[in-house]
Amino acid sequence: MNGYAGKILRINLTSRQTTTMPTSRYEEWVGGHGMGSAIFFDLVPLDRLRDKTIDGFDPANVVTMMTSPLSGTLVPAGAGRTEVQGIGVQSYPIGWFTRSNFGGRFSTMLKSAGWDGIVLEGKADRPVWLDIRDGQVEIRDCTPLSLWGQDTWQCQETIWKYVADGQDYGGWIDPGGEIDGQTTQRPAVVAIGPAGENLSRMACLIHDASNGSGQGGFGAVWGSKNLKAVSVIGTGTIDVNDPKALIEARLWQKKHYAFDLSRLKGQSVGTHFMSPPVGGQLWKGRPTERQRPQACVGCHSGCRARYESGLGNEASCYTTVFYANAKSLEIQRKASDLLNRYGLNAHEMTFVVFYIRDLAKRGILGPGKKIDCPFDLTTFGSLEFVQQLIKAIAYRNDGRGGKSQFGDDLAEGCMRAAKRWGRLEEDLRTGQLPFPHWGIPIHRDPRAQLEWGYGTILGDRDINEHDFDWLHWQPTNAKLSGRPMQIDAEEAIGIYTKKMVPFQDDPLMLDYGTENMYSEHIAKLVAWHRYYTRFWKQSALFCDWRWPDFINVHAPDNTGSTGEAEPKFLKAVTGKDFSFLDGIELGRRIWNLDHAIWTLQGRHRDMVHFAEFIYNQPMWGPTHCLPGRKDGKWVYFDTVGRKVDKQKFEEFKTAFYRLQGWDETTGYPNRNTLESMQLGYVADELEKNDTLGKG
């Protein structure tokens, strides 16, 4: 089994037993999410899913942390991520079975220690951490190192020192595992902060400075299991089927498709394979101090940065957008560090700041107001304000050590806080609380970027998959700046469509026009996107920041490497002849398994709808261009001002369910659909629950 360590570590925190499962048992799923979903389905008590008596905080919740065959290898932007799954606690009204993944060096270290993944079950009777050194695994109490109560950075540093046993940085350490190897590395540690310990539904897992498993509230899930951290250090190797082919594939990919600093061709942003380093910083301004790119293992183009001052190290994406109203860039960077240290999800926290300030300005929230808030809102923008806010949520108090219902409310997340405050219905209707799907904040507007919004409401979380962003950003940027379009709509559609097997003959799936937005063509777009990401991104673990490579202005005919590159890398590592289309089909199988789990959790067609403002409020904001047809020709057009038509969205759901082979009335999977994907055992479980489709 080239590319695999060969075994999966299973930890029962209740009994403190560690056991091993052979990876080969789940090899048909290849890795990452596919394996995680299959393991979850096998190990979670399905009867408790069926009778709805299990939630994310239940000790019976099963959490998986999976790598892929590519992890720890030289695959560019495809070797550094770890996929986390389990029942989440963030989404609303139900904490769906969900996922989140993070980058860095954890997956590499886990495989170097001889493990393809970790399964976490049960609940420890007191706070513990996992100490994995090659094949030796210990469940250790937090007390001797005083880990419980430490922030995520303190916790990691404490564990590094403990495992290094007094060795300075750069010195060789002998981790003491069964391989008897040595390393100059320090353990890769994933930790929760005070927010996770106190079960905030926005709590996340943090690895190194700013790799966050952000969505799903997995920090709180770990907190509920009394699990503070997982540390792993490995001294082994990862077998690659054809190292020469792997290196040649990497050089081919870099030569033809990566950025060239001497000819950037206007690619100043960091979403594509061709993007240059340090594109992940979205701060309100550009830090002027010295900095250098920082990358996950194997990446050709580090999207993050390390700074001379250390402020905001490794932060990217939403972690660099949070508190953009800060009075200075320095305060914003310090706020970002606080999020990481206390272990809070930057996406939702960004909207917490907007929401409470607007409520305060409306006279609803503040000291002694209807929503009694202990903060001095006149200090908004200061470091003191954001410190108090973060601490209040992390400790469920007033942010200064005193009792406060306000901190307790916000720790539940915006949706549940708004419900407690009696504001939920009105603020979702007006869009004052812009949380369009499953209680998760808006990211890409469902009224415009259809594959994103529809994919999210048909799934479990903000999909956060930027695969089609180029089709929006390039024309939008051109329109705003007055610069010429790099690639016209017709050429772009041709490049994208050709790669979207097996739907490559239907370019209309990329027509975002209002006439087409509820059609069977858009159903194909959403479906293809779900399949591609479920397998190639979340199971093979290609990074969302650099893949897929659809359009590439460095390549001949502006055509990127997606379709050819992904299987090329997988074959070099595993030796398997596994085509791009095989990956799409396996992605479909994984998507169907996930959907079956949601169905067991209570998902029904009638629940699948957006918050009211998506139907009754025109889309706000700046120009948001997308491709569509006008008078028979492909053009880019502006979607601002558009709404989703509630009735027509129902027609879209019917088209989507039909395409999936699910029951059009209920959304339940049909037996023949599941059996066609060797998921007959899943159909049996749905049948026991009376949630098998009638088709």
Add this chain to the structure above:
Amino acid sequence: MQTLSTPDESLADRVLREVGFDQRLVGYRMRERTGPMPASLYSFEEVVHLLNDKLPFVDLRQLRQWVETVTEDAELATAVADAIREETNDRDRMLRIKTLMGERLCQCKKVVHS
């Protein structure tokens, strides 16, 4: 170079005050990864702050109206209208308006602190 006449104390006070929810202006910080990030702007200074972002967006017609009716700064509103009409794209319009509003903000702070 000064392009706007020196404001009186009354205008300076209006420019430097915070406004309520109903008088706020909504702007956006544009980011490829996150999409447009909305921001409620409760003062003239916050608007300038946003316009200094690396990729800001404000509905410029709303902005002109806001300057005219909330700040009651007729001279600046006219200058903003000129910028909207004379520049050929939003990015250049915003750059020019940012300079104008930044100048007005500095003037008003000087008046209040003198």
